[in-house]
Amino acid sequence: MSQKAMELVCPAGTPAALRTAVDAGADTIYCGFRDQTNARNFPGLNFSRKEMQQGIEYAGKNGSKVLVAVNTFAQAGNMDLWYKAIDDVAASDAHAIILADIGLLDYAASKHPDLRVHLSVQAAAANADMINYYAREFGAKRVVLPRVLTVQEIAAINKEISCETEVFIFGGLCVMAEGRCSLSSYCTGKSPNINGVCSPPGSVKYEDHGTHLESTLEGITINQYPKGEAAAYPTLCKGRFESLGETGYVFEDPVSLNAAQILPQLQEAGVTALKIEGRQRGKAYMAQVVKSFRQAVDAVAAGRSIDLDALLAPMTEGQKSTKGSYQKTWR
Amino acid sequence: MSNGTVRSFPPIVARFTRYLPLLPLERLIAEVANRVAGQHPEFFDRLDDYAKKSFVIVPTDLDWVACMTFHNEKVQLRLSRSLESFPNRDVTVTAPFLSLVSLLDGEEDGDALFFSRDLTIEGDTEAVLALRNALDDAEIDFVHECSAIAGPLSRPLESGGKRFIEALKKSAFMRGAQEESPSHPTMDGMPGPYPT
Structure with missing residues (x-):
């Protein structure tokens, strides 16, 4: 039996990536301004105000919508950068703004009551009481759920809240403290939460030693990959360290989330929107991943299923994937 | 489109390119690069202060390396047989030639090639x-840009060039680097120290 397809929410780090995502079938594209107001503040990435408006127009002409992420936490004494970003989103034709900082949520709700607000994953709202608080106090219409919940927990939350839920289905995984992780800050002084960068590239070095590739962060060895072993991002949470006489991944393995196989369960759990991670990725990633999930989401809505694992494997970190917390077995 | 199958030229091609004169090749590539740069002024805006850096590109299956720098929104290019010709380089990018072309064309994902x-x-x-x-972001079409400098012959050169590149990618002549690469396992539970 056919039912309404879940919304496919796709990343874009550049105008070209946005157009690629739209052309590949994204319902919604999320992106950010070229500064530390968004959690993917990397060199050469993101949008000027003019590029953002052009992207919104391109998406609109092709039946897609744009969400603007202002999802870092504002710095005391330097609030204007974040306020200006919110004002500019409100003045644009963006469908919604994605916020995490409770002060900025209050600013948006007070100054721009008509601006549709989505709660970022960075807010780490992982239970119905928290979500209802954000919906009631700041008018959040949708919450992006942290990647710590099982499908059963998501279904339970959806029964107790009035706003929509959006869940990640593909891409890089964070250690389980989104918006609160200080690993990168501890090592480099910069974090995704405030500066928009986890493992800022200025602190990252790669060195090919012939027998192995070494990645370091601010001089600290993150990993050493023997020849032929798949590599991963140079983040501390995915580092391979020696602990208690053993060498291994003490926080989490370098793998990507791939929830393609459980899309029907997510639909059954009442999820409204499915999010693909990866604003830092290129057009090729957008084209392949978005197109694949477009087919999969439509197939699920039509009561069919599609196996995407082999198709998407090369796009995954460490060339491995997991269903993550959705089917966690370790608790 | 990335299909996870990276292919390299066999060593005979590297041996052949050893005898190619570098100066005309250098001028040809520089002309193409500057044509592209002229058509994409936003490229320098996005590159920002990093335009002051020097980028050395090493095609692993050819016998030359390229050093690219930028000055006044123009590309300056030098080719050499040896990486040691550029001791003050800021960046070194190493990959098979066709992977570099696919990356430039936006057909391969840089992170996926890195993984x-x-x-x-x-x-x-x-x-x-x-x-x-x-x-x-510049949405470069490598073969189109290379062909464009041929003037009236650009269109047949472009279609022939694209057919040639596609044939090369599929050809048994090319060695599949992926043959030695790791498999793509799926992990059932959350990996790491947690009991699964």
Whole structure:
């Protein structure tokens, strides 16, 4: 039996990536301004105000919508950068703004009551009481759920809240403290939460030693990959360290989330929107991943299923994937 | 489109390119690069201060390396037989030639090539990210840009060039680097120290 397809929410780090995502079938594209107001503040990435408006127009002409992420936490004494970003989103034709900082949520709700607000994953709202608080106090219409919940927990939350839920289905995984992780800050002084960068590239070095590739962060060895072993991002949470006489991944393995196989369960759990991670990725990633999930989401809505694992494997970190917390077995 | 199968030229091609005169090749590539740069002024905006850096590109299956710098929104290019010709380089990007072309065309994802170890980067990581993102946004069509300098012959050259590149990618003549690459396992539970 056919039912309404879940919304496919796709990343874009550049105008070209946005157009690629739209052309590949994204319902919604999320992106950010070229500064530390968004959690993917990397060199050469993101949008000027003019590029953002052009992207919104391109998406609109092709039946897609744009969400603007202002999802870092504002710095005391330097609030204007974040306020200006919110004002500019409100003045644009963006469908919604994605916020995490409770002060900025209050600013948006007070100054721009008509601006549709989505709660970022960075807010780490992982239970119905928290979500209802954000919906009631700041008018959040949708919450992006942290990647710590099982499908059963998501279904339970959806029964107790009035706003929509959006869940990640593909891409890089964070250690389980989104918006609160200080690993990168501890090592480099910069974090995704405030500066928009986890493992800022200025602190990252790669060195090919012939027998192995070494990645370091601010001089600290993150990993050493023997020849032929798949590599991963140079983040501390995915580092391979020696602990208690053993060498291994003490926080989490370098793998990507791939929830393609459980899309029907997510639909059954009442999820409204499915999010693909990866604003830092290129057009090729957008084209392949978005197109694949477009087919999969439509197939699920039509009561069919599609196996995407082999198709998407090369796009995954460490060339491995997991269903993550959705089917966690370790608790 | 990335299919996870990276292919390299066999060693005979590298031996052949050893005898190619570098100066005309250098001028040809520089002309193409500057034509592209002229058509994509936003490229320099995105590259920002990293335009002051020097980028060395190493095609692993050919016998030359290229050093690219930028000055007044113009590309300056030097070719050499040896990486040691550019001791002050800020960035070194190493990959098979066709992977570099696919990356330039936006048909391969840079991170995916990095994960599979088909592409390595050394040096200033900020600069290489800025370059990658600026190139990705520029929507470059490598064969089209190369053909365009041929004037009236550009259209047949472009269609022939594209057929040739596609044939090369599929050809048994090319060695599949992926043959030695790791498999793509799926992990059932959350990996790491947690009991699964």
